[in-house]
Amino acid sequence: MVTTTKARILEEAAKLFTEKGYEATSVQDVAQALGLSKAALYHHFRSKEEILLAISLQALEGLVRAGEEALAHPDPKEALLRFMEAHARYFEENYPFFVTMLQGIKSLSPENRALTNRLRDRHEANLRAILRRGVEAGVFRPVDVALTGRAVLSLLNWMIRWFRPGGPMRAVEVARAYHDLILRGLEDGSTRAQGA
């Protein structure tokens, strides 16, 4: 892959935004880290927000694609597992882009945020489709699909607060443990059976 200047700017910016925060990072910081002049950088992006938007859209487009590969599986439980694994794997493999996207959304203008929201909503709609299919097939309990989808994404997205790539656990292992918890629940099945 040829790494263009544009791609290098996005990578360096995502790294700095993740480390120092979006507000605390200037266009000058990004240019300096790459050995570029500010003018050279402005040739590619007109503003810091334009860089943030490009990073966020790239992260979300990749995330949506990764999630969509899980949709095809006919078994809703397996589709849910694959969706959660794909989300977690994508997060770990694209850590600075993913963190910048999730943390940066609040810094985007309403117009730009609408562009990212459309992708975020598509990802969430894909997850809800899996859940709805499971409920309709009687594989899942008749849960509130919107709230359950939100729960799944809460588990996965909160990982930006505690999970660091290169630690003792892979993100995909966390996703598997969460899938098991969400699927089977905490309650002991034998106790429940006795109670029923």
Add this chain to the structure above:
Amino acid sequence: MVTTTKARILEEAAKLFTEKGYEATSVQDVAQALGLSKAALYHHFRSKEEILLAISLQALEGLVRAGEEALAHPDPKEALLRFMEAHARYFEENYPFFVTMLQGIKSLSPENRALTNRLRDRHEANLRAILRRGVEAGVFRPVDVALTGRAVLSLLNWMIRWFRPGGPMRAVEVARAYHDLILRGLEDGSTRAQGA
């Protein structure tokens, strides 16, 4: 309750930090909103970080106390429900303090962060105690207590990203729905029984 100047400063600052973000809010903004001079404000707090620390500690102390009231219940399922309800209710009733605390932790110095981490760890330890008790009593499956505790807090804490007080749902209702999901799981019990 007598509202002291100190308390008014914390309330106004928490409101501004939540609306505009900690980095984007200056001590001058807080003083101005209260009709105080900067000098008068500095009489009570030596820096913006000292204000952030005071807000974070107050939020965490209240949260720990709210969670501890749930610990006493002898039934682990009911204790978990009460813990989750208390966390969600505290979040909703102390919205600016809670959001400032969760979003501001990264802006604290390592020394100050250690003070907030101690309280956060105590809250998490209380939750783990409930889960461990449930596992030992055979009420809960033999799950990974640390990871399950993290899952519960992920669900509740991610609410700062989408839940707004005054919306159609109360925070405590969300907590109840999450408790039901975590406890009973997504999988249809009758299907599971047939499969077993």
